[in-house]
Amino acid sequence: MATSMLSTNLKYLRKRENLTQVQLAEKLQIKRSLIGAYEEGRAEPKLVTLVKMAQVFNMSVDELINPELPNLAKSGSGHASNVRVLSITVDAQDRENIELVPYKASAGYLNGYADPEFMEELPKFRLPMIQGPGTYRAFEIKGDSMLPIPSGTVIVGRYIERWQDVKDGTPCIVVSLQEGIVFKRIYQKANASALRLHSDNPTYQPYEVALADVVELWEAKAYISTSFPMAEISLDRLTSLVLDLQQEVQKLKTVN
Structure with a gap:
């Protein structure tokens, strides 16, 4: 991630939402000095903080670091799809796992x-x-x-x-x-x-x-799943099974 890309967008979004650095820091649960460092390009946020930033501004992480963010917002096409940046892996045939x-x-x-x-x-x-x-x-x-x-x-x-x-x-x-x-x-x-x-x-x-x-x-x-669902038995079938069992018991009594 390019530091300058995030710093420009973060400052733009904070001002767009009329937030002070203190207010944004409170929302992100971090120190105000870190907001200043991010906006000045002196530091980069951890992934968990980056995700929280995206959530605060109701956009995806890839939109947050998009160099065209201010232009997209002006054209009205910003964060229209909630698309996220996903890391994926592929096999030897270049197929997604x-x-x-x-x-x-x-x-x-x-x-x-x-x-x-x-x-x-x-x-x-x-x-x-x-x-x-x-x-x-x-x-x-x-x-x-x-x-x-x-x-x-x-x-x-x-x-x-x-x-x-x-x-x-x-x-x-x-x-x-x-x-x-x-x-x-x-x-x-x-x-x-x-x-x-x-x-x-x-x-x-x-x-x-x-x-x-x-x-x-x-x-x-x-x-x-390694667990197989139990077979459903209707009331009529259950009644029939009970009657069959009773008949078998009665036969055994008769034989004895």
């Missing part, structure tokens, strides 16, 4: 999702049934909030560039600064300021995540 984010790596993923070195360390695989354009990633989920999909299941998701394109009720992996990595069905708020997250397990109440906190959105396309 599916990187697996184990549950234990969830916390590290939030800070390293745009770090090529972090992504290189993740397990990788390919699925023949996953075809077509798009970037795919797999996330191991924990908990029972999306039963009957059990804890430990791996959800394979396709990266969503525009959250506005996702239909209500779509199951998604949501990566946010507020909640980390969660698997939920998403619903859009009418005021477009938050996403409402619903669990399939009715014992869990829906809740909201501010769009400003959403880092990534992955539409669930497949899942991998």
